[in-house]
Amino acid sequence: MKEKETVADAIVAFIDDADVIECMTVLSLRNEADIVVKLSGGHKMRLFTCSADDCTQIMVKEYRGSNAEYCTACKNKNRNKKVSEETRQKNYDKQTAPNSKTPFSYLNNEQKTIRNSRNNNVKASKNRKIRTLEMRLTNLKKKFNDAEELTLDGSDGTTFL
Numbered sequence: 001m002k003e004k005e006t007v008a009d010a011i012v013a014f015i016d017d018a019d020v021i022e023c024m025t026v027l028s029l030r031n032e033a034d035i036v037v038k039l040s041g042g043h044k045m046r047l048f049t050c051s052a053d054d055c056t057q058i059m060v061k062e063y064r065g066s067n068a069e070y071c072t073a074c075k076n077k078n079r080n081k082k083v084s085e086e087t088r089q090k091n092y093d094k095q096t097a098p099n100s101k102t103p104f105s106y107l108n109n110e111q112k113t114i115r116n117s118r119n120n121n122v123k124a125s126k127n128r129k130i131r132t133l134e135m136r137l138t139n140l141k142k143k144f145n146d147a148e149e150l151t152l153d154g155s156d157g158t159t160f161l
Ligand SMILES: [Zn+2]
Pocket: 050, 051, 052, 055, 056, 057, 070, 071, 072, 073, 074, 075
């Protein structure tokens, strides 16, 4: 390396070096791809892979501590995940309501369970109403067959629904 190389020059040199990339790829397969390189002038450079589990993006940056860092694609993915989680929390009740228009596939498992349970409550309630209606119709039919005179105005104590 040249004597007066800037950190930016060094980063470009590392990124463009096929051997460096190959070595980093091998190291990343062993989960050991986190290397700090000392440069002239007291600068340090860090070669590392993205902290996301399923990402092998190799990054070369000026060393600022070995905190977890993500590549741009994963950063965006995490941001989108965060936004969608915030939206989910904000619309939690709407999304789990029995009459919700949110597709089932957009719900997490907890929400699916809640919506199923609420749907079942609605079905049970409708079934109860239908049974009551059937009973009243049966009674009415019986009364109609039995009665000499039928009143439907409720004056005989029969209310329809
Ligand atoms: Zn990544």
